[in-house]
Amino acid sequence: MLQFIRQRGNSVKTGFDNDKYLALQSENIKNRIAQFGDKLYLEFGGKLFDDYHASRVLPGFAPDSKLQMLLQLKDHAEIVIVVNANHLQENKIRSDLRIGYDEEVFRLIDEFTNVGLYVGSVVITQYGRQKEAKRLESRLKRKNIPVYHHYSIEGYPTNTKKIISKEGFGHNDYIQTSRELVVVTAPGPGSGKMATCLSQLYHENLHGIKAGYAKYETFPIWNLPLDHPVNLAYEAATADLNDVNMIDPFHLTAYNEITVNYNRDIEIFPVLKHMFEEIYGESPYLSPTDMGVNMAGFCISDDLVCREASKQEILRRYFGTLTRLYNELCTESELQKQQLLLQKAQIVEEDRPCVKAAREKEARTHSFSGAIELKDGTLVTGKTSQFMGPCAAIIMNAIKYLANIDEKEDLIKKDAFKPIQNLKTNYLGSLNPRLHSNEMLIALSLSAQSNPLAKKALEQLPKLQGNQAHITSRISNVDMTILNNLGIQVTYEAQKG
Known part of the structure; x- marks a missing residue:
């Protein structure tokens, strides 16, 4: 699937x-x-x-x-x-x-x-x-x-x-x-x-x-x-x-x-x-x-570790400002400041590993995609399908990986998607039949009642806390809420989708 x-x-x-x-x-x-x-x-x-x-x-x-x-x-x-x-x-x-x-x-x-x-x-x-x-x-x-x-x-x-x-x-x-x-x-x-x-x-x-x-x-x-990445990250955090x-x-x-x-x-x-x-x-x-x-x-016990972590924070803040500008919540000058900080830190957008992986996935599949970087450095990707969007896909794929479940294993039966999609489009007025993250997790929870592998995958959700993710399109409020609740630090491209 x-x-x-x-x-x-x-x-x-x-x-x-x-x-x-x-x-x-x-x-x-x-x-x-x-x-x-x-x-x-x-x-x-x-x-x-x-x-x-x-x-x-x-x-x-x-x-x-x-x-x-x-x-x-x-x-x-x-x-x-x-x-x-x-x-x-x-x-x-x-x-x-x-x-x-x-x-x-x-x-x-x-x-x-x-x-x-x-x-x-x-x-x-x-x-x-x-x-x-x-x-x-x-x-x-x-x-x-x-x-x-x-x-x-x-x-x-x-x-x-x-x-x-x-x-x-x-x-x-x-x-x-x-x-x-x-x-x-x-x-x-x-x-x-x-x-x-x-x-x-x-x-x-x-x-x-x-x-x-x-x-x-x-x-x-x-x-x-003055230009240590830790201090530059503070400027990025307070650019507004x-x-x-x-x-x-x-x-x-x-x-x-x-x-x-x-x-x-x-x-x-x-x-x-x-x-x-x-x-x-x-x-x-x-x-x-x-x-x-x-x-x-x-x-500080390891300066190189803190430098790299700070560079990733600068990139997160930069993508956040891009989103704010797209939503007319900040001025162009705020984005310019973030761009200047990228230059000072000598980094570009794809120095964030999940950004690079998500964009490569989108280029291969020609559909909006996402990637999540787990704490062991593994990058897990997912894409928009007829059943779910990229946020739900990367959560599903990440917990499969953490549970050591084969990527081709269907933890939710395909016919289980249809009633939810029918409810969304025919009764709730949604134009998007794909499952958001919360809907996918509910379906997975129901599947876990009879499928031990689905239960095992659900048990991996706490391990997503603190992981990095990127989505190549805008994110709905409901997906953002689930990602925040899971503790996933996500960036996305609001100008797309």
Whole structure:
């Protein structure tokens, strides 16, 4: 029924020492807490529970490493979640989980609470009484979660006189906190975490509380070269924000040492430095790099592995931007930036193995095709047939391979497809009779009741977690949902199909 090719490649390798990272990072954060007096605002960049970007570009990095560090301090810490009102209004989604930032706020609250961490409040930044922001606030208040408002400040971040005044930070709500370590996190980048921390330093000073600030941001890695693929992958991940990695000029001046930071931190540093000088008479930090506590760069155990993993991430982000542009969700400049990053990393589209395999399959079969790269380096392909599309085909073929089932074995009888196709076209109004991934898996589940081989194939589904795939046409929402649920990291060509 379906045919596929197998190509053996290199198995996944580890390039990052996570145990060393936990030890070094924990010690560094504790030292930073001890540096200040009454309270420390610790900005957590990236994702706390599931930093899959870090685990992809630093193979061996545990997605919950930041959480594990935080749990060691949970009796002294509280969480403040920051969300940008404009992101809510734009219905911005977290791409890996495919949920809106409003739902991500509630997910974070539940996740923090379930592991015993205290969520003190939610701050809505850039607040202007936006409809979606007011709706989120109402939902949070029904759960007895305190909500605070922070506003746009004209001239931010350069007009320090206006920012550090009653009309600037003074106009923001003062967030009531009760613990010595305040962890400020957010659903995604650009939420206003740093501005929230700076605003609180201003207010704490008015209340006679000596507060400090530090930043726990994994990327860019300050002690890797500017054009190291790990740092380029960070730029690719934040292309929609137009973040740019830069040499930290303040650190270079202060220490004659080259380090890497990114434009927003460098732009805001004079504000932070001025605020510390107003509060303490001098600044404890001479550069944006000084503000950070990240030790990831010291824990790379195999640089070549991390370089290659990062190049693959850059390619994934590039294909994602192609799709966004096709769907008119971004500008041409965002794609141009991604293309520039490909050039800097010296890679092309077909350096992603599953892209090359899928396109070769399409060229041979003259039909939309796909390929999935398994963790042992094997490439399994599939194509559109009269029974299913390429997404369903590569899932079927991959689990056949993993179960050591002959590729010609029909795990679903051909006559079992007909009732489903009839339901789709004659009763549900679909023009496409082919089975999507979910429909194929349901049919396979029914077959597994009497077919031991089908049952064995189904049992392989968990092994698809973290594998790479590419489809040579656009992907339906239902197929994308199944691929995400299975943990398959997929790219596709939205302009086709």
